[in-house]
Amino acid sequence: MERLWTKSFILLTIGLFFLFTAFYMLFPTLPLFIVEIGGNESHAGLAMGAFMLTAVLFRPFIGGLIDQYGRRVFLIAGVLLFALSMFSYQFVGGIVALILLRVLHGLSWGMSTTAFLTSLTDIIPVKRRGEGLGWSGMAMTLAMGVGPMIGISIAQNSSYQVMFLVGCALGILALLLTLVINIPFTAQKGTLRIVFFEKSLTSVMLTTFLFFISYGGITTFIPLYSASIGFNSGTFFLIYAATLIISRPLSGRLADKYGYAIVVIPAICTTILSLIVLGLFTNPLGIILSAVLYGIGFGSTQPALQAAAIRLVAPNRTGVANASFTTAADFGIGLGAIILGLLAPYTDYSTMFIISAMSVGAALCVFIFLVRKSLAIQTQSSMTSS
Incomplete structure (x- = not known):
C-alpha cells in the first residue's frame, strides 16, 4: 500500500489547521462584533455571504491557473493575503468598511483553500484518497472545535482586536509551513485555458451547493440563537468537532472500499435529522443532540463528495475539481447565510433550521438520481479503458 503519511502531507495538514482555526475564530464572534459596531442580524448574514460569494467568483479562475502554473505561488499568495485581512479587522469601525474587508478576505480564502486542497490531492495516493481527505479534513475538524472556543475566549476576556491579531499570527504560521513544503507539479503544455467548471461535475456541484446551504445557516445563526437562550455557542462547535473526529476517518475508508x-x-x-432536532427542540439539550448528529452527517458527507468530484475528472484537472467543489460549497454557505439573514426579521430560528433541512433533503434527491449515475458511468469507463 502506498505511503500516506509523508512529510509534505503532515505539514500541509498542520498548515490547514492553522488557517482554518483563524477562519473559525470569526464564526461565533463576527456576528456579535457586527452588532457591537451598530449592525443587526441582516448585516451579519450579508457579511458572511459577501465573504463566501467572493470566494465563489474567484475560485474558477484560481483553479484553472493552479492547474496551469502550479500550486505554490497561489498557496503562498493566498495565505499571505489571508493573514493581512485578519490583521485589518482591528481597524474596522463601520458596516460598509467591514463588508469591503470581507470581500478581500473572501478572495484570500478562495485562493488559499483551493491551493491547499489541490496540493493535498496531489500528494495523497489515489487508492487512499477518501482516507487521506478524511484525515486531512481532521485539521478542519479540530479547527471547527478549537477555533470558536479560542475566538469566544479572547473576545470575552480581552478584546476583538486581540482576537484579530491572534488570527493573523495563525495565518503567518500557516504561511511559514507552506514555504518548506515540497509540492510535486508538472506544468500543462499548450495554451492556457481557464475553465469555470467541468461539465461532468454539475450534479456533484448541485448536491454540494444544496447541502452547504444548511452550513451557512448553522454557522451564521447558531451564535445568535444560542445567545438568545443563554447557551454558549462554542459548545455546539466543540461537540460538533469532536463527533467529526470520530466519523471522518471511518467514513473515508468506507468510501474507498465500498x-x-x-x-x-x-x-x-443524518444531517436532515440534526436540523429537524435543532428546529423542534429549542433548548440546550436539543442543541447538543443536533451538534452530535450534524457532526456525523456533515463529517461523513463532505470528504466523500469532494473525493467523488476528483474521481469524475482527469488527473491533470484536480485544481479545477477542487475549485468546483469548494465553489459550490462556498456558494451554498454564502447564499444560505444571505437568504436566511433576509428571512430573520420575519420568522424565528426554528423555521430557518427547518428550511435548511429541506435544502439538505433536495441535495439527497440530486445525489440519489444524478450523482450515483455519473459515478457508475465513470467507473464503467475506467474498467473498460483498463
Whole structure:
C-alpha cells in the first residue's frame, strides 16, 4: 500500500489547521462584533455571504491557473493575503468598511483553500484518497472545535482586536509551513485555458451547493440563537468537532472500499435529522443532540463528495475539481447565510433550521438520481479503458 503519511502531507495538514482555526475564530464572534459596531442580524448574514460569494467568483479562475502554473505561488499568495485581512479587522469601525474587508478576505480564502486542497490531492495516493481527505479534513475538524472556543475566549476576556491579531499570527504560521513544503507539479503544455467548471461535475456541484446551504445557516445563526437562550455557542462547535473526529476517518475508508453512495446517503439523512432536532427542540439539550448528529452527517458527507468530484475528472484537472467543489460549497454557505439573514426579521430560528433541512433533503434527491449515475458511468469507463 502506498505511503500516506509523508512529510509534505503532515505539514500541509498542520498548515490547514492553522488557517482554518483563524477562519473559525470569526464564526461565533463576527456576528456579535457586527452588532457591537451598530449592525443587526441582516448585516451579519450579508457579511458572511459577501465573504463566501467572493470566494465563489474567484475560485474558477484560481483553479484553472493552479492547474496551469502550479500550486505554490497561489498557496503562498493566498495565505499571505489571508493573514493581512485578519490583521485589518482591528481597524474596522463601520458596516460598509467591514463588508469591503470581507470581500478581500473572501478572495484570500478562495485562493488559499483551493491551493491547499489541490496540493493535498496531489500528494495523497489515489487508492487512499477518501482516507487521506478524511484525515486531512481532521485539521478542519479540530479547527471547527478549537477555533470558536479560542475566538469566544479572547473576545470575552480581552478584546476583538486581540482576537484579530491572534488570527493573523495563525495565518503567518500557516504561511511559514507552506514555504518548506515540497509540492510535486508538472506544468500543462499548450495554451492556457481557464475553465469555470467541468461539465461532468454539475450534479456533484448541485448536491454540494444544496447541502452547504444548511452550513451557512448553522454557522451564521447558531451564535445568535444560542445567545438568545443563554447557551454558549462554542459548545455546539466543540461537540460538533469532536463527533467529526470520530466519523471522518471511518467514513473515508468506507468510501474507498465500498463506494461513495454507501457513505453519502445515510450521512445526508443524518444531517436532515440534526436540523429537524435543532428546529423542534429549542433548548440546550436539543442543541447538543443536533451538534452530535450534524457532526456525523456533515463529517461523513463532505470528504466523500469532494473525493467523488476528483474521481469524475482527469488527473491533470484536480485544481479545477477542487475549485468546483469548494465553489459550490462556498456558494451554498454564502447564499444560505444571505437568504436566511433576509428571512430573520420575519420568522424565528426554528423555521430557518427547518428550511435548511429541506435544502439538505433536495441535495439527497440530486445525489440519489444524478450523482450515483455519473459515478457508475465513470467507473464503467475506467474498467473498460483498463
